[in-house]
Amino acid sequence: xxxxxxxxxxxxxxxxxxxxxxxxxxxxxxxxxxxxxxxxxxxxxxxxxxxxxxxxxxxxxxxxxxxxxxxxxxxxxxxxxxxxxxxxxxxxxxxxxxxxxxxxxxxxxxxxxxxxxxxxxxxxxxxxxxxxxxxxxxxxxxxxxxxxxxxxxxxxxxxxxxxxxxxxxxxxxxxxxxxxxxxxxxxxxxxxxxxxxxxxxxxxxxxxxxxxxxxxxxxxxxxxxxxxxxxxxxxxxxxxxxxxxxxxxxxx
Numbered sequence: 001x002x003x004x005x006x007x008x009x010x011x012x013x014x015x016x017x018x019x020x021x022x023x024x025x026x027x028x029x030x031x032x033x034x035x036x037x038x039x040x041x042x043x044x045x046x047x048x049x050x051x052x053x054x055x056x057x058x059x060x061x062x063x064x065x066x067x068x069x070x071x072x073x074x075x076x077x078x079x080x081x082x083x084x085x086x087x088x089x090x091x092x093x094x095x096x097x098x099x100x101x102x103x104x105x106x107x108x109x110x111x112x113x114x115x116x117x118x119x120x121x122x123x124x125x126x127x128x129x130x131x132x133x134x135x136x137x138x139x140x141x142x143x144x145x146x147x148x149x150x151x152x153x154x155x156x157x158x159x160x161x162x163x164x165x166x167x168x169x170x171x172x173x174x175x176x177x178x179x180x181x182x183x184x185x186x187x188x189x190x191x192x193x194x195x196x197x198x199x200x201x202x203x204x205x206x207x208x209x210x211x212x213x214x215x216x217x218x219x220x221x222x223x224x225x226x227x228x229x230x231x232x233x234x235x236x237x238x239x240x241x242x243x244x245x246x247x248x249x250x251x252x
Contacts, residue, residue: 001028003064004154004185005050010059010211012045018057019045020211025204027154032176032186034196034216037206038229043189046206047156050187065153072152072184074143076159082131088142089127092117095149117148122171136163144172155179158189173199193220193239205230 003026010023019042027033037043048054049061051071072095092114093106106114118124121141131139140160147155157176161169176199179186190196196203196216203219205212207228212219222236231239 001030003028004068006060006062006064008060008062010061011057012042012049012059012211013057014045018209020206020209023059023204023211023213025213027185027187028202029153029183029185030180031202032180032188032200033202033204034200035187035189035204035206036191036193036196036220036230041206041229042211043206044158046204047158047187047189050154050156068153070150070152072147072150072155074147074155074157074160077136077140077143077163080139080143082134082139084131087128087130088123088134088138088145089114089118091131091142092145092149095146096151114145114149117145118142120148120175121145137165137168140164140172141168144175148175153184155184155186156189157186159191160188161190161192161195169195196220 005027007023007025007027011018011021012023013019035043035046045054049056051073093110095117096106096110096113115124115127118127121144123138123141123145126134126138131142134142140163144160147157160172160176164172173195176186176188180201188196188200197220200216202214203216205219205224205228207230210228212224212228222231222240225231226233226236
């Protein structure tokens, strides 16, 4: 797979706080990267750095294919003001503003694309409803439609499954899987290990002023999750007991 972004010897933090040092990693086309860590470990700071909103303390970022014209981004739902007086279809259309401009408006083809995106996420039937009437799951689906309209090679999703039910999460995961199959790179900031283990190819674990990157099964081990402050020893023992039991059965 080709790299969308190469990160070398990255040190990230602020003037009086270093979050981690010496990170080397590639974000590859067709990969799904999970970013995990305890509160304050640097997950949001890492996302801001990828978006170009924050410069690293040191290190290099190299875009082998050129920096994307646009990066698809879904912020945490708590950062979104649903009182904003627009409809669901208007929110989705905002993802294509770079393509058609603020003054010219949507042409017929763009409107079809908006309807297609809304249909894919399952909210076409409520396309004309104002945002303040939506449930958390409906709003998150609409925000996914906006990301679809951005049509970006790199997609950043910050806590995409917060405040949604299992059915909505499963639906959104099918969209993420399609993005991966299309060769897009997807970065997810998540808290739930179960969604990571089953649906992500790579992981970046932050904590303890360290950043550990690699394949999911190599990074998210009980010992490392405890060492970097993501889980307590008792939590790790409980969380991984079922997987250990499955391995024992497989070995019999």
